[in-house]
Amino acid sequence: MKSGAVAKYIDSIDDGTVFAICDIPNDSSSDSLKTQLSVACKRGRIVRIMRGIYYKPKYNKLLETMIPYNPDDVAYAIARNNGWHIIPGGNSCLNLTGLSTQVPSRFIYYSDGPYKTYNIGDTNIELRHRGSKDMPDSDGLAILIHALKTKGNGNLTQDDIRTLSEYVRSHGVAMDPAEYSRTAPWIKKELQRIADVQPL
Structure with a gap:
């Protein structure tokens, strides 16, 4: 250089x-x-x-x-520096997909790397390992999967499915079954329901 x-x-x-x-x-x-x-x-x-x-x-x-730096930016910089793929944690996935309006106060992320906690000043950034079957390369699809997991099997209403379908369309999430073939059967079923929703 x-x-x-x-x-x-x-x-x-x-x-x-x-x-x-x-x-x-x-x-x-x-x-x-x-x-x-x-x-x-x-x-x-x-x-x-x-x-x-x-x-x-x-x-x-x-x-x-x-102006203080954004802890979210720090988390993604840590991931890039280590070659890890991360997405926001479960409650953040609910917020990002429209299933919740509550903004999480903790900086928790799911990662294909190891479990790690970083204490930076008064901020804690926690990376929680998740297996590759629930961490597809597509961030949008990974966020969708973890929104479903956080919501829980059997807890999705038809309105929830429509909300998630709108998230898929607005974010251009490719619903390729090959990308989520190894995830839990109930999640695959819900992903198919989401994919089948016709826009109004």
Whole structure:
């Protein structure tokens, strides 16, 4: 990596961006990257959140203070840095799919990586391992599956099915049976019900 490449990367991203070392185009040693990142931290251009994860500060000019980084962005940066696939946890899946209006207060994610908990200041980020059969590559489909699991077998109303069908259409979720062939039979049945709903 040419000298100053980290500075150029920082220039290319928006204020308020959380990024991982793996996000930086790199053709040199990790020691070179770490040195450049350390210099950028000392100059106040970025803030080190934890090992391998950084934040380009965004300031509230009126209050003259730095806006806190988004823990959700940190979770996804951690996942990218480790090559893990993550999605929001069960209650968040209910919210994202429209089955609940309640916004979860805890930062819980499902991951195809190991169980991990990260304590960052006053924030806890928890990654819970889930098997590959319930973690298809499609985030939309994975969120749908875990919304069903959180709702529970036998607890879905016809209105719920219509709500989930609207989520599928609005988010362009491909309902490919091959992608969920190994999940529980009752989930496959509900996914088929969702796929069969005709738009009004």
